[in-house]
Amino acid sequence: MLGFLKNKKMLLMGLVGVLVLAVAGAGAAWFFYVKPAKEAEAAEMEPPPLHKEPFQALWPLTDVEVPLSGRMGERTLKLGFSFDLDSEVLMDEMALRREEIIEALGLALAGRSVEEMERSGSKVRLKYETLRLVNGLLEGGHVNGVYITEFLML
Numbered sequence: 001m002l003g004f005l006k007n008k009k010m011l012l013m014g015l016v017g018v019l020v021l022a023v024a025g026a027g028a029a030w031f032f033y034v035k036p037a038k039e040a041e042a043a044e045m046e047p048p049p050l051h052k053e054p055f056q057a058l059w060p061l062t063d064v065e066v067p068l069s070g071r072m073g074e075r076t077l078k079l080g081f082s083f084d085l086d087s088e089v090l091m092d093e094m095a096l097r098r099e100e101i102i103e104a105l106g107l108a109l110a111g112r113s114v115e116e117m118e119r120s121g122s123k124v125r126l127k128y129e130t131l132r133l134v135n136g137l138l139e140g141g142h143v144n145g146v147y148i149t150e151f152l153m154l
Contacts, residue, residue: 058082059094062150066106070114077109077117080150081130083143090141097137104133114153123148 062080069075085091094101108129116122131146 057085057088057091058147059085059091060149061098061101064102064105066109066112068109068112068114068117068153075114076154077112078150078152078154079105079126079148082147082149083134084145084147085141086144087141090138090143093138093140100137101134104137105130108133117153123151 060080060082064079064081066077066079067074068077083094085094109126117126127146127148131143134146135142
């Protein structure tokens with residue numbers, strides 16, 4: 001009977017030894033293979049920016065024609081603008097409202113005379129009136145600035 005107990009102890013010690021080796025092997029595999037892979041993956045991920053970069057885009061609006069009256073008869077004012085937008089969503093809204101913006105500009109400038117448009121400061125006034133008018137039409141953001149790219153009296 002003593003021999004049987006000795007064999008049981010040896011068998012039990014052998015099983016415990018194999019279990020300890022298996023746990024040690026799994027721990028070593030995790031430490032040498034899994035952990036470095038996770039660290040490399042984390043290093044590849046770009047850290048989030050500390051601040052959001054401001055969006056800046058110019059949206060063009062060209063070939064706006066407005067009739068003018070004056071002493072020299074009927075003339076046409078041909079305008080071109082670039083709008084400084086504050087968001088990417090606003091680009092889509094501006095494209096959708098293009099005709100509405102052109103019509104609003106035409107109504108705002110209707111009845112102006114050639115002499116009035118030739119006066120000093122008329123372009124600056126036109127710039128700020130256009131900015132106010134367009135921002136009044138928009139819902140998804142606002143225009144930061146207006147640049148007059150074309151100003152021709154035909």
